[in-house]
Amino acid sequence: MLRLPSFRYLQPTTLRDALRMKAEAGPDGMYVAGGTDLYPNMKRRHQEPRTVISLMGIPELRRLEGWTVGTCVTLTELSNFPTLQRSHSAVARAARLVSTPLLRNMGTLGGNLCLDTRCNYYNQSYEWRKAIDFCTKKDGAICWVAPSSPRCWAVSSSDVAPVMVAIGAEYRLVGPQGERVVPAGRFYQNDGINYLTKQPDEILVDVRLPAADGWDAVYHKLRRRGSFDFPVLGVAAWVRWDGKTVADARVVLGGVASWPQEVPEAGAVLKGATLTDDAIASAADAAYRPSKPMDNTDFDLSWRKQMTRVYVTRALEELRRRRRT
Ligand SMILES: Cc1cc2nc3c(=O)[nH]c(=O)nc-3n(C[C@H](O)[C@H](O)[C@H](O)COP(=O)(O)OP(=O)(O)OC[C@H]3O[C@@H](n4cnc5c(N)ncnc54)[C@H](O)[C@@H]3O)c2cc1C
Ligand code: SF4
Numbered sequence: 001m002l003r004l005p006s007f008r009y010l011q012p013t014t015l016r017d018a019l020r021m022k023a024e025a026g027p028d029g030m031y032v033a034g035g036t037d038l039y040p041n042m043k044r045r046h047q048e049p050r051t052v053i054s055l056m057g058i059p060e061l062r063r064l065e066g067w068t069v070g071t072c073v074t075l076t077e078l079s080n081f082p083t084l085q086r087s088h089s090a091v092a093r094a095a096r097l098v099s100t101p102l103l104r105n106m107g108t109l110g111g112n113l114c115l116d117t118r119c120n121y122y123n124q125s126y127e128w129r130k131a132i133d134f135c136t137k138k139d140g141a142i143c144w145v146a147p148s149s150p151r152c153w154a155v156s157s158s159d160v161a162p163v164m165v166a167i168g169a170e171y172r173l174v175g176p177q178g179e180r181v182v183p184a185g186r187f188y189q190n191d192g193i194n195y196l197t198k199q200p201d202e203i204l205v206d207v208r209l210p211a212a213d214g215w216d217a218v219y220h221k222l223r224r225r226g227s228f229d230f231p232v233l234g235v236a237a238w239v240r241w242d243g244k245t246v247a248d249a250r251v252v253l254g255g256v257a258s259w260p261q262e263v264p265e266a267g268a269v270l271k272g273a274t275l276t277d278d279a280i281a282s283a284a285d286a287a288y289r290p291s292k293p294m295d296n297t298d299f300d301l302s303w304r305k306q307m308t309r310v311y312v313t314r315a316l317e318e319l320r321r322r323r324r325t
Pocket of ligand 2: 118120121122135136137138142143144146151152153154164192230283
């Protein structure tokens with residue numbers, strides 16, 4: 001059995017106290033929300049904070065009002081919220097597709113958006129990793145996936161993040177320097193180690209969803225076990241309609257890079273088009289080309305690449321069906 005290391009657990013009730021506690025703890029301090037990612041990681045010694053600061057007792061982070069969602073709202077709450085189910089169904093659906101009911105009852109939106117990147121050589125016990133002399137992401141000096149590469153290619157595995165990028169949500173962060181709002185797309189960077197642009201002491205406070213006016217979005221997920229697993233491919237597709245024509249579109253891939261990867265070429269193909277079979281096939285082709293899964297998660301990587309075309313096609317076909325009904 002893997003055991004947690006010992007650590008100090010703090011429960012602030014205000015953002016100000018949480019920031020103060022983090023400043024006092026320094027680099028040895030980490031925030032936690034539901035703990036469904038951080039605690040397993042601590043058991044495997046991926047992260048080793050001496051002080052863990054829970055955000056769950058801060059009322060401001062638990063709000064779900066209008067289009068603003070506090071980051072300590074659980075995935076169950078998010079997926080069951082009636083207004084969101086109607087207006088932002090892709091967000092509710094992505095949250096509902098995360099893992100199992102137990103994990104969704106504990107796991108939060110914020111934890112999902114800040115989820116650590118994953119890799120077959122990293123998501124292993126300390127002893128397993130030690131046996132291969134670790135890897136660049138933690139404790140080692142080589143990337144086993146791409147040994148000649150100076151960077152880490154661990155994969156963004158959040159279900160909700162690609163949807164947030166696709167619909168153009170904004171994230172509000174609070175840190176020692178004050179508050180800032182960033183578009184979801186700029187919160188992530190394509191680096192398996194430094195995968196967030198967020199500073200370690202910043203708290204992700206809430207997510208501002210765009211008003212539901214003339215756009216639609218869907219999310220499709222590929223994984224081995226439908227009731228449980230992380231995505232090995234996620235496709236979030238967003239369309240702004242002008243009658244039956246696509247005024248604007250975004251296609252964002254999860255599970256193929258260290259960040260939710262927008263494919264601007266796929267969006268560009270759809271702009272000004274109606275969603276005919278030909279337009280959908282061209283967009284799926286455009287998404288297929290830059291989709292470069294690495295051999296560091298489940299399934300054969302060339303098959304996962306092939307599935308990009310299939311899943312983008314399915315996502316766009318669903319958008320077309322929804323427009324008709
Ligand atoms: C068996 C298993 C299966 C899973 N399957 C999936 C899956 O299919 N899809 C998926 O997307 N995820 C999956 N997960 C991962 C995880 O359960 C979810 O992503 C969950 O939403 C994480 O939220 P949390 O609140 O538990 O995060 P935590 O573990 O509390 O935090 C995760 C990280 O985010 C940081 N953090 C959390 N909240 C904030 C905040 N407000 N501000 C700043 N930093 C913050 C923490 O410091 C930590 O680094 C799975 C996990 C397990 C164990
Ligand atoms: S991609 Fe390479 S460096 Fe990153 S976790 Fe995997 S093996 Fe380690």
